[in-house]
Amino acid sequence: MNPSKIAQELQKKFPRLSIKTNEILAPYTTFKIGGPVEIFITTESSNQLKNLLVFIKTSYPRLPITILGNASNLLIADSGLKGLVIKNNSQNIKILSLNLKTDQLSPKKTISNRRTELDPEKYLDFSSLNYDESTKPQVLVEIESGAPLPYALAYLFKNKITGLQWFAGIPGTFGGATWYNIHGGTYHLSDFIKEVTTLNLKTGKEELFQAKDLDFSYDYSVFQKKPHLVILSTTLSLYRGDTEKARITAQKWINQKAKCQPLPSAGSVFQNLDSVLVKKHGFKNPSVGWIIDQLLNLKGKTIGGAQISPLHANFIVNQKNATAKDVLSLIELIKKEFKKRWNIDLKLEIKILGNI
Ligand SMILES: Cc1cc2nc3c(=O)[nH]c(=O)nc-3n(C[C@H](O)[C@H](O)[C@H](O)COP(=O)(O)OP(=O)(O)OC[C@H]3O[C@@H](n4cnc5c(N)ncnc54)[C@H](O)[C@@H]3O)c2cc1C
Structure with a gap:
C-alpha cells in the first residue's frame, strides 16, 4: 500500500498523533544529516507508542519500522529511509522504592572499560571525578525510553537521587542508551540496570527482562540482535547519595566533554580496541x-x-x-x-x- 494512504489511515485511527509524510530526518539527528522518511510519527507516551505499534503490526505487518531516540548515535543515508520512523518522546519517570538498605539490587560491575587516562590537558580525564557510592541506600527508578539523559539526570538530582552522573553530557534517550549500553567514565549503564520492559512486536505483548538476561557488554545489548523488541522503559538501581557532589561531578564532566566532543556529530565513530x-x-x-x-x-x-x-x-x-x-x-x-x-x-x- 502506498505510504500516503497508510499515513491517512493512521491519522484517522490516531487523531491525536503528529503524522507526517516525506519528513526530512536531518533536523532530528545530532549529525544534522539524513534524507526523508516515507512516514514520520511522534509519540509522547509509552501507551501511545505501544498502541500504535500493535495496530501497525496487525494492519501493515510488512511496513519497516525504525524507532528514533535522539538519533545521537546514527548516520542516516542522504536518500532517507523506507517505511515508518517513530520519534519516541515518552519521558515519564517513576521512583519505585526509596531507601532500600540491601546492596543486592545493584548488578556487579563486570564489563571492563576501554578507557585509559591520557594527557589531561588534551584528552578527557575521568580519574579525578570518580568515586564509589555502593554503600549508600538504594532507590529503584523506572525511566521511560524516550526520556533524554540530561532531563532524567536533572529530575533525579531534584529528587535527591544519584548514580548516573557519569553519563552527564550524553545527548541520547534511555531507549538508545539501553540498546547500546552506553559508557561514561569507567561505568556502563548496565552497572545500574535491574530490568527492562519491552514490547514484543511478534506477539504484541509486553515482556519484562532481568538485566542478567540481556547480554550486556561493551557497547552491546541483546536488543541489537532482536529488533522485534522495542524498549518501553528501563528500571535502574540508583542511590540516595550526595546530590550536591553528584551535581558538581556531572557539571565538571559536561565541561570537559564540551571541550573535546564537538557537534554536530554522532559521538565516537569507532569502538575502542580490546x-x-x-x-x-x-x-x-x-x-x-x-x-x-x-x-x-x-x-x-x-x-x-x-x-x-x-x-x-x-x-x-x-x-x-x-x-x-x-x-x-x-x-x-x-x-x-x-x-x-x-x-x-x-x-x-x-x-x-x-x-x-
Ligand atoms: C556529543 C556526543 C557525545 C556522546 N558521548 C557518549 C558517551 O560518552 N558514551 C556513549 O556510550 N555514547 C555517547 N554518545 C553516543 C550516543 O549519545 C549514545 O549512544 C546514546 O545513548 C544514543 O541514544 P539515542 O536516543 O540518541 O539513540 P538513537 O541514536 O536514536 O538510536 C540508536 C539505536 O537504538 C535504537 N533505539 C532507540 N530507542 C529504542 C527503543 N526505545 N527501543 C528499541 N530500540 C531503540 C535505534 O533504533 C537505533 O538502532 C555521544 C554522542 C554525541 C553526539
Missing part, C-alpha cells in the same frame, strides 16, 4: 581517537563537508552541509589505514541506517 589488540600491537592505550591522532596524523582531514575533528580524532563533524557519503568516505579512509598498518578491522560505534 586489551588483546592493544597488547599485541603495543599501543599506549585502547583509544582509537588517540591512534588516529598520534599514529595516523589524520586529525583535521576533510572530505566534502565532513571533517575528522581537530578536537577529538574519533569524532567526525558535519562541518559544512556534509552528506552521509562524505562521512562514510572518512570512515572508510580510517578503516583502510588501520587495516593496512596493523591488520585491524575497526568496529563502528555509530550505526548506519539506509543505503549510503
Whole structure:
C-alpha cells in the first residue's frame, strides 16, 4: 500500500498523533544529516507508542519500522529511509522504592572499560571525578525510553537521587542508551540496570527482562540482535547519595566533554580496541581517537563537508552541509589505514541506517 494512504489511515485511527509524510530526518539527528522518511510519527507516551505499534503490526505487518531516540548515535543515508520512523518522546519517570538498605539490587560491575587516562590537558580525564557510592541506600527508578539523559539526570538530582552522573553530557534517550549500553567514565549503564520492559512486536505483548538476561557488554545489548523488541522503559538501581557532589561531578564532566566532543556529530565513530589488540600491537592505550591522532596524523582531514575533528580524532563533524557519503568516505579512509598498518578491522560505534 502506498505510504500516503497508510499515513491517512493512521491519522484517522490516531487523531491525536503528529503524522507526517516525506519528513526530512536531518533536523532530528545530532549529525544534522539524513534524507526523508516515507512516514514520520511522534509519540509522547509509552501507551501511545505501544498502541500504535500493535495496530501497525496487525494492519501493515510488512511496513519497516525504525524507532528514533535522539538519533545521537546514527548516520542516516542522504536518500532517507523506507517505511515508518517513530520519534519516541515518552519521558515519564517513576521512583519505585526509596531507601532500600540491601546492596543486592545493584548488578556487579563486570564489563571492563576501554578507557585509559591520557594527557589531561588534551584528552578527557575521568580519574579525578570518580568515586564509589555502593554503600549508600538504594532507590529503584523506572525511566521511560524516550526520556533524554540530561532531563532524567536533572529530575533525579531534584529528587535527591544519584548514580548516573557519569553519563552527564550524553545527548541520547534511555531507549538508545539501553540498546547500546552506553559508557561514561569507567561505568556502563548496565552497572545500574535491574530490568527492562519491552514490547514484543511478534506477539504484541509486553515482556519484562532481568538485566542478567540481556547480554550486556561493551557497547552491546541483546536488543541489537532482536529488533522485534522495542524498549518501553528501563528500571535502574540508583542511590540516595550526595546530590550536591553528584551535581558538581556531572557539571565538571559536561565541561570537559564540551571541550573535546564537538557537534554536530554522532559521538565516537569507532569502538575502542580490546586489551588483546592493544597488547599485541603495543599501543599506549585502547583509544582509537588517540591512534588516529598520534599514529595516523589524520586529525583535521576533510572530505566534502565532513571533517575528522581537530578536537577529538574519533569524532567526525558535519562541518559544512556534509552528506552521509562524505562521512562514510572518512570512515572508510580510517578503516583502510588501520587495516593496512596493523591488520585491524575497526568496529563502528555509530550505526548506519539506509543505503549510503
Ligand atoms: C556529543 C556526543 C557525545 C556522546 N558521548 C557518549 C558517551 O560518552 N558514551 C556513549 O556510550 N555514547 C555517547 N554518545 C553516543 C550516543 O549519545 C549514545 O549512544 C546514546 O545513548 C544514543 O541514544 P539515542 O536516543 O540518541 O539513540 P538513537 O541514536 O536514536 O538510536 C540508536 C539505536 O537504538 C535504537 N533505539 C532507540 N530507542 C529504542 C527503543 N526505545 N527501543 C528499541 N530500540 C531503540 C535505534 O533504533 C537505533 O538502532 C555521544 C554522542 C554525541 C553526539
